[in-house]
Amino acid sequence: MVTATALEAELLDLAGQVPDPELPVLTLSELGVVRAVRVHGADRAEVDLTPTYTGCPAVEAMSLDIERALRAHGMREVTVRTVLSPAWSTDDITPEGRRKLREFGIAPPREQHAAGPVPLALGATRTLTGTHTPDPAPVECPHCGSPDTELLSRFSSTACKALRRCLACREPFDHFKEL
Amino acid sequence: MTATVPATTAALALGDDALVLSHRLAEWAGHAPVLEEEVALANIALDLLGQARVLLSLCGDEDELAYLREERAFRNLQLAEQPNGDFAHTIARQLYFSTYQHLLYAELAAGEGPFAPLAGKAVKETAYHRDHAEQWTLRLGDGTEESRERMLTALTALWRYTGEMFQPVAGLDADMALLETRWLESVTAVLTRAGLPLPEGPRTGAWSAGAGRQGLHTESFGRMLAEMQHLHRSHPGATW
Structure with missing residues (x-):
């Protein structure tokens, strides 16, 4: 180089x-x-x-x-x-960038570290109620900080975000989803 | 970047799949059952459009290829062009296609061929498409009697289009037989969890569909193209 x-x-x-x-x-x-x-x-x-x-x-x-x-x-x-390769990952967002996202009301992506396929799991949705296992790395509400949030939709206002809702303060928020 | 002739054949096939399915999904705009779904389908369409732009640009001018080719020059799978039908049809098409596309991109990303950079990027996007389709399949299959019935009808109707996905494509360095095995395993597992039987009937040979890769398409595709290409052909070179 x-x-x-x-x-x-x-x-x-x-x-x-x-x-x-x-x-x-x-x-x-x-x-x-x-x-x-x-x-x-x-x-x-x-x-x-x-x-x-x-x-x-x-x-x-x-x-x-x-x-x-x-x-x-x-x-x-x-x-x-x-340039497409190496593919961009949400791990490329700097710590300062994550802080600013949270301040702006967007939950930053969780760090993935290991490369590879995106882990997918059955999440709670607004049309599917019932028990759901606690997430080891919950997405925290950017407004009140509660880890008790639910997924409303995997897709939101832009391709890079998912739509969630906080179960504590009831505010909906965007989550910069892991890629 | 210049691509070799076989690589161009493959890029056109994969690019047309992405372009055509992107357009089909975009037809849901303003019609989806709930707002979140409207946004989800549009986002998936956008991801596919981005992939199509990269792939078609390997073959020539992306706009010319998208807007000025005749029906017979398109190399997409017949599955991709199937009309949206009801929501269950769209989800069945998504389940079949996104599972295939995710497995294919994962394999291409692991290789060193001309599609590795794009596949490495797109495999992460298609993981979300596949998850979206699987979640809906579970919800519809395990939902009401009506939703289950509709999902079963849709899965069965599109079943005969699924064999074509695993036909070899010149320039595509992927083990199609292995992909097919994995695809069947995955789809079977999802349908089992959804309480739905695997559709019966042939996926290849007589009474199955196919030949989209050779430029033969189904009836509704011409109408789709007419709508997709109309503006560009009526106003060549127009810009916003």
């Missing part, structure tokens, strides 16, 4: 400071989607961006924002490449 120059490090930092278009509380660096910046010649930059989901419609907006930020820093030509 080629070591980044000081300019490349500076541009990587700049690209990373661009806010996420759908979750503007997070920067792209906190989300963990900007992989690398390479400078060719004096003023041509190439940025590697990885999508959270293959079909994430925010990628185009992210690319435009990165282009704008780097052009404002003297780059004449900015190309943003979408």
Whole structure:
């Protein structure tokens, strides 16, 4: 791997400071989607961006924002490449990013550590009542902190979130689901 | 990225599956039984559309491929194009397809072929699609008499389209026989838990369906394409 120059490090930092278009509380660096910046010649930059989901419609907006930020820093030509491998994981979200998500009212993804398939389990749903075994790593309510929350839907306002409800404070909330 | 001819054949097959099923699922917009389900189906459709864009881009211009090909040039499975029917039909189609797609992507992701990067990404998305379909199959099969009856009808109606998934595809480096065994095991296990019998009847050979990979499609596919392609063909090059 080629070591980044000081300019490349500076541009990587700049690209990373661009806010996420759908979750503007997070920067792209906190989300963990900007992989690398390479400078060719004096003023041509190439940025590697990885999508959270293959079909994430925010990628185009992210690319435009990165282009704008780097052009404002003297780059004449900015190309943003979408790279799929290695696949982005919610473990790439920084601790600071997790803190900001929680503050914004979104339960952050639980850390998975080990790579591999997403563990799936029968969860409680609003149309299915009955006993459910306690989750070893419960999703905590971002509002009141209660671990007693239930899944309403595995899919929510964007592909990356699930919809849950807190059984303590009764507030519904989004959960950035593990990927 | 340039792909070899067999890889293009495979990319087109997988890309068309994703594109066509994405469009079918998107037809639920405004019609799903509850709001959460509306959002779930749209999200699954979006994941599939993202996969389709990557796969079709390996073969050529994604817009041209999606909007300007005739019916016979599409290489998707006939299962993917089957109409939504009632909600149970959609869930049966999802169960059959997402189980297959998840197993296939897991295998491709573990290899080093041209589809490994995409498969490594998409396998995590399709795990959620598969889970969604399994949960609904359990709920409908183990629900009311009506829901059970409808789920059984749907599973049986689509059964004959499931053999085609395991036909070899040029450029696709996957052990289809092994995939089929795993698929059958998984679907059988889900149906057993749902209290539903495994449908009877042939999945391959006479009286089964197939040949979508060769460009032969079922009646409703032409109408679907007409709707999907109409805007682009009427206003070529238009942008928002």
